[in-house]
Amino acid sequence: MTESTTDTWDLIIIGAGAVGENVADYATKGGLRTVIVEAELVGGECSYWACMPSKALLRPSSVLTAARRVAGASAAVAGDLDVAAVLERRTGFTSAWDDSSQVSWLDSAGIDLVRGHGRLAGERIVDVTQPDGTVRRLTATHAVAVCTGSTPTFPTIDGLAEAKPWTSREATAMTEVPESIAIVGGGVVAAELATIFRSLGAEVTMIIRSRLLGSLEDIASDAVRTSLEESGVRFVSGSPSAVTRGDDGGVRIELGDDAPAIEAREILVATGRHPATSDLGLETVGVNPTDLRVDDSMRVAGVHDDWLYAVGDITGRALLTHQGKYQARAAGLAIAARAAGTLSSAPSARPEPWSDYAATADHEHVPSVVFTEPEVATVGLTSRAAADAGYPTRIVDYDLGSVAGAAVHADGYAGTVRAVIDTERRIILGMTFVGQDVSEMLHAATIAVVAQVPLDRLWHAVPAYPTMNEVWLRILETERYA
């Protein structure tokens, strides 16, 4: 990539994760001259330490499990996973933590790159501390977008920092599988990594202080916990009070209250993430780093002249790559349209909901997949969230295993589908699918939920036989007749 000599652009973006890249792409297509500032690798967390390597590590064991569930195929897979090959395939997905191909993409998309740590230093000004220590001042004529992601949250536990705990970064980049690992936390990161470590042969202990995957429907969290337990994962209730790393290199974790201590080779902390707003200079432009608020075009509230945007994990709205990229499309288009004068820049002018300039679906229409065994695919509101929001609801559950397509898919297929129905408007507010390979069934539900397709029209969306999607018909029949 050729080094740019200018220091002024229409739009400056801090953070070249998937989200920053998409803001840049859409704004550039809208005619803006755009630069992106990146402190580590272009591509961000998802490409190198999150979505891609974790899913690459999970896939081999799902394929093996799937083959073992089909008589006739199972005999052909007598062996175990080839751990070295699994790790090597993972490394391929991260391009061995080399971002050259993503840098080439920036170049081809006409987006400039400045490497270094970016900090706001006043209105539309970003100071970049470059790898050689020099500071380069960049100025934006229209807008700055902060897309710096999120960082792991560490609980206060005596000795934790000294014990050098793993986070999802060390886990997804591991070169050897530890013989045992204790995982603190019961969210998505913990559940997916427990699945990975167990499938690769580690002894796994999960230390959870509340229900596993507690934000999901109980049908999902119960199924994943049962499956992890059946695979040999040990569950311990509580939260660590102290951790020490011994001379043998292993860790000892105290839980307090006379509970027996846990010993393992490594401790992995997966207790949530928080917006990466520290050392970003937000306070120089009057924004409290712990209270960053955006409208649906991702414009930061309370900034003089309304030139600052925040997009992706940094907003804490939905810590998911696809949702951050969706916000990025809205923000990139809104920034370009405001620069062109085709969209109002007035602080009071909120973008029209469901327009190109608004990330409206963030509020009640977010899809996500937990890639455990079984998989959990969800969109929209859970039954609890729908009730809390005051919607009149009915829950309709259906046994996915009793659908003909599922019986063909895997012998003894086990799974459940839950629809949360708004009984007044007769639309689906949320859906949860639990079972093998349900991730690929999610998008039909996303369309139904986002488009608010009436149940009586969904009746005419005929699922092909014999596929697992026939569960849609069963859900609608149950809603009508049961």
Ligand SMILES: Cc1cc2nc3c(=O)[nH]c(=O)nc-3n(C[C@H](O)[C@H](O)[C@H](O)COP(=O)(O)OP(=O)(O)OC[C@H]3O[C@@H](n4cnc5c(N)ncnc54)[C@H](O)[C@@H]3O)c2cc1C
């Ligand atoms: C283990 C794990 C697995 C996940 N799996 C999935 C999944 O399967 N599907 C899914 O949708 N989501 C998944 N996620 C969530 C997903 O990774 C995030 O939602 C996504 O990466 C957020 O993108 P982002 O661009 O906002 O932030 P990031 O990807 O974190 O990018 C931010 C970028 O900003 C840079 N940066 C930060 N501060 C500065 C600064 N001051 N100056 C310059 N550069 C800076 C960083 O180096 C980084 O490159 C997973 C997360 C984890 C932890």
Ligand SMILES: NC(=O)c1ccc[n+]([C@@H]2O[C@H](COP(=O)([O-])OP(=O)(O)OC[C@H]3O[C@@H](n4cnc5c(N)ncnc54)[C@H](O)[C@@H]3O)[C@@H](O)[C@H]2O)c1
């Ligand atoms: N497949 C995916 O899409 C995927 C995969 C991984 C991560 N993510 C995203 O990353 C985000 C972060 O995930 P996460 O799992 O790190 O966070 P989380 O907020 O989902 O879960 C944190 C867990 O840690 C527990 N916890 C917190 N403090 C604790 C303590 N002191 N002791 C014991 N337990 C404690 C909480 O009870 C909770 O179970 C998620 O919101 C998710 O959107 C998505």
